[in-house]
Amino acid sequence: MQQSKLLKKFAGETAIYGITHTLGRFINFLLVPLYTATLPVDQYGGLNLYYAIVGFAIVVLMYGMETAFFNFARSEKPSSVFATGQISLLISTGFLMILGLIFQHDIARFLEHDGEGHFVRFLVFILALDTLSNLPLAWLRFNHQPVRFGIIRITNILVNVGANLTFLVLIPWMEQKGYVSGWFNPDFGIGYVFVSNLLASGVMFVMLLPQWRSITEGFDKALWQKMWRYGRPLIFIGLAGIINETLDRVLQRKLLPDDIADFEIGIYSGFYKLSMLMTLAVQSFRFAAEPFFFEQSKGENPKAVYAKVMHYFILVLSFILLGTLVFLDQIGPVLLRNDAFFAHEAAPYLTPILLMANLFLGAMYNLNIWYKLNDKMKLGMYIAIGGAIATIVLNVVLIPLIGIMGSAIATLVVYAGMCFASYSMGRKHYPVPYNLKIIFFYILLALALYVVYNVLCAISGRLDLLWSVISVITFAVIAYFIERTPKNRKFAAND
Numbered sequence: 001m002q003q004s005k006l007l008k009k010f011a012g013e014t015a016i017y018g019i020t021h022t023l024g025r026f027i028n029f030l031l032v033p034l035y036t037a038t039l040p041v042d043q044y045g046g047l048n049l050y051y052a053i054v055g056f057a058i059v060v061l062m063y064g065m066e067t068a069f070f071n072f073a074r075s076e077k078p079s080s081v082f083a084t085g086q087i088s089l090l091i092s093t094g095f096l097m098i099l100g101l102i103f104q105h106d107i108a109r110f111l112e113h114d115g116e117g118h119f120v121r122f123l124v125f126i127l128a129l130d131t132l133s134n135l136p137l138a139w140l141r142f143n144h145q146p147v148r149f150g151i152i153r154i155t156n157i158l159v160n161v162g163a164n165l166t167f168l169v170l171i172p173w174m175e176q177k178g179y180v181s182g183w184f185n186p187d188f189g190i191g192y193v194f195v196s197n198l199l200a201s202g203v204m205f206v207m208l209l210p211q212w213r214s215i216t217e218g219f220d221k222a223l224w225q226k227m228w229r230y231g232r233p234l235i236f237i238g239l240a241g242i243i244n245e246t247l248d249r250v251l252q253r254k255l256l257p258d259d260i261a262d263f264e265i266g267i268y269s270g271f272y273k274l275s276m277l278m279t280l281a282v283q284s285f286r287f288a289a290e291p292f293f294f295e296q297s298k299g300e301n302p303k304a305v306y307a308k309v310m311h312y313f314i315l316v317l318s319f320i321l322l323g324t325l326v327f328l329d330q331i332g333p334v335l336l337r338n339d340a341f342f343a344h345e346a347a348p349y350l351t352p353i354l355l356m357a358n359l360f361l362g363a364m365y366n367l368n369i370w371y372k373l374n375d376k377m378k379l380g381m382y383i384a385i386g387g388a389i390a391t392i393v394l395n396v397v398l399i400p401l402i403g404i405m406g407s408a409i410a411t412l413v414v415y416a417g418m419c420f421a422s423y424s425m426g427r428k429h430y431p432v433p434y435n436l437k438i439i440f441f442y443i444l445l446a447l448a449l450y451v452v453y454n455v456l457c458a459i460s461g462r463l464d465l466l467w468s469v470i471s472v473i474t475f476a477v478i479a480y481f482i483e484r485t486p487k488n489r490k491f492a493a494n495d
Helices: 002-029 031-038 041-062 065-072 078-102 104-110 117-142 146-176 191-207 209-217 221-255 261-273 276-296 302-326 328-335 339-343 347-367 369-373 377-402 404-429 436-460 465-483 486-494
Strands: none
Touching: 031 146, 041 078, 041 117, 041 221, 065 078, 065 117, 065 221, 078 104, 078 117, 078 209, 078 221, 104 117, 117 146, 117 191, 117 209, 146 191, 191 209, 221 261, 221 377, 221 404, 261 339, 261 347, 261 404, 276 302, 276 347, 276 369, 302 328, 302 347, 302 436, 302 465, 328 339, 339 347, 347 369, 347 404, 369 377, 369 404, 377 404, 436 465
16 A cells, blocks of 8 residues: 555645646746737747757756756755755856856857847846756755745746736737837847746746755765766756757758748747647656655665556546647637648648657656666666757758658657667666556557547538547546556556
8 A cells, every 4th residue: 555655645746736837837828829929920939949049058057966966865965965066056057157148149149140149148147047946946846845836936937927918918008008108119029028037037036045045054075076977967868858859949940941940930839839738747747756756766666656657647648648639729729829820731730749759758757767766877868869869860851851840750759769768778777567558558549539530520521529528538438447457557466
């Protein structure tokens, strides 16, 4: 019964992270229709390009300290581990922040947005605040404080959304009505988005200041050296992960014709957002899973726990995959408020491919635990670097041939390949009894029901909500009867 209690605790924390994260991201996703309605598609593409670069920068700025904290807090005094990591981040962030401000115009030129150095300046300050907030947030996760974590994250998002609405909707409306004059500068454009983000990051930083109390423990050089050696490969793993997640938009900017590049990036980024339910589930799981997996590594039969977590996680993701696809015609127009998105020739195919890619990404968060627990970070680094190389090669080959569809296909192929590689290497170094037959069955069941849904819609001649409801109910019923059969949950034998 111990495993059941542990999983209930994990499920409870995941639910809290999920509710707060989902609510926060849902509020944040309100920005998608706002941006697509108020910004030209090419500006929306430029915005996503900037934030793609932010993804790379945050990995370098963190250099694995978050995961190193979770790892060494198991054996060292947690407050000392936090203090050492946070002081290290404070020094390195300050140094890199100065470099970013010095070379802001060069960075903008490299991104082919010459003259926008002031935007880079905003991003430098945002990055600094977010970097110094990450370890305090990890401290909350380590100490099982998901409610406080969620409140801070939601506050951050509410400030961001509120500022965006003020700058992009309220002030222009007030000027149109003649209530104010000269408050809104259309040429500043996406700069208002960056100002909003900066305000939100500042508020989150201030709310997390109480977590800095442990910094009084001081800097432990010997401990830092161990954390650095452990976390160093995570820089490459993180960079490779960001390459897999965001480099496609950078390469689209480089490889597509200049006159359509930003437009195509905007289309691709918009449809990427439609996989939001999958992304929300994966991120909610990640917040709870990393500290949980480290904590359970010394418990009773942890491998059975990890297998059971993977089983139910894939079940949930498969359900989300099917639900998103069969209700896509209802979800899509709510988020993407510009008809140009749905007029694009790749529109019917992007979301299914990207949803499957995100499902494999979620599976990797489970699979990759073997190298984090066994200090085999270099092996994990090789998998990540291999995936990054494959991402670059596939995008370079496919984008000139089939445009943004090439990026979507590359994302799916790379994540699926990395899952296979991680599973294969994990079997040798830390074998976990995953029930692969049931895992693949749930994924294939979701895809099969989506095919049946399309056939039924084609026969009836319209996209009927009835077929959507029948599809998800069918999946739920089949899953219910499978879960009632003990032999389908072999890893649960020790309960």
